[in-house]
Amino acid sequence: MHNTLEYIHKMILEVVDIDAIEWANYSAMFEIKEFKKKEVILNVNSICQNVYFVNSGLLRTYFTDKNGRESTFHFAQEFDLATDLESFIQQTPSKYHIQALEETQVVVWPHKMVFDGYKNLRNGEKLGRMLTEKYFILFSNKIQSLYTKTPLERYNEMNKRFPTILQRVPQHYIASYLNITSVHLSRLKNE
């Protein structure tokens, strides 16, 4: 937990100036929560009220299409964050589910805290912009990968960048991350 708060502190310091007193007051508002394995912590169509930083464990965000088929959009490991930013920003119904794949502890950044920060922190607005930009770049890379790479290429890419994920989660989640079936992934691995 302290590690994650330290991580957040550093991340914020990288983009804006925030002094010790501000940080002490601000960071006191973070909350800690625990989720059980397989617990769904955000449902489609509910309003996303939190940004979650993973302290320990693993979260995944995923879509379901009209046939109920799931596509995993993102795995959030230690220090990663998970949220439906669109729902969070606009306070509109969420398009994702978020689910804990393991027993997971998170640092919670509640909506009110984020939005109050825009006003109350000296560099609140700038912080908001920079973090939105960071998150945007995640999406931008995702889109490029989806448009220009084959499932096999994306599997290899994943293998390089998140090697431990492949050990931690069942293969059908990996397949759903690649937006293919587990049968097809099994075939691709035989090459």
Next chain:
Amino acid sequence: MHNTLEYIHKMILEVVDIDAIEWANYSAMFEIKEFKKKEVILNVNSICQNVYFVNSGLLRTYFTDKNGRESTFHFAQEFDLATDLESFIQQTPSKYHIQALEETQVVVWPHKMVFDGYKNLRNGEKLGRMLTEKYFILFSNKIQSLYTKTPLERYNEMNKRFPTILQRVPQHYIASYLNITSVHLSRLKNE
């Protein structure tokens, strides 16, 4: 041109307060540019220095994969904007091309103007945050569509939301927008 500036002014007023004097000083820095049909105005690996608002004509942003195949990411019609925001923000090599599909006139929002605005406008940072959020939401919708819908569904969606585009551009650009071949699109339409 005046229409587009008015449009931008309104868009800004929707999200932050900007008074007449500020706007007069600020908007004087916009530039106007014209591009010929088929002209490429941003190349992959160059640094994106501008946000373009289309005043008249039509732009498209697109990827190329390692086989040189193109995927159109977005069509920007009148009042729409086109940029590679990731490259623009970070001043890193662009991942997209941007090309004029028709004789096109744009309002140019140069990088320096945007970044100076963060400091010099009273609500510059907030404006930056809100516009980044807006652009993020575009991407967020795109991703959901890519993950959960079939090419045919995305064709029909496009038909509803941008009916004029289908008349304005050759079908193989539409196919590249759907990330399928023009042969396949032709087949899908026979249903």
Next chain:
DNA sequence: CTTTAGCAATAACATATGTTATTATTTTCA
């Protein structure tokens, strides 16, 4: 006006990916 290049449809075939069912193994948990 005429020539050329670009475009859209189509057919035939090839490849990628999905579906269903079966089986063996592993994990979960009562």
Next chain:
DNA sequence: TGAAAATAATAACATATGTTATTGCTAAAG
């Protein structure tokens, strides 16, 4: 510990999508 559920591989078949080539039509350019 033992039964039930989840998992991964595999095979056989079905469907979606890509590739190449051909044709006729339309738009662009000299």
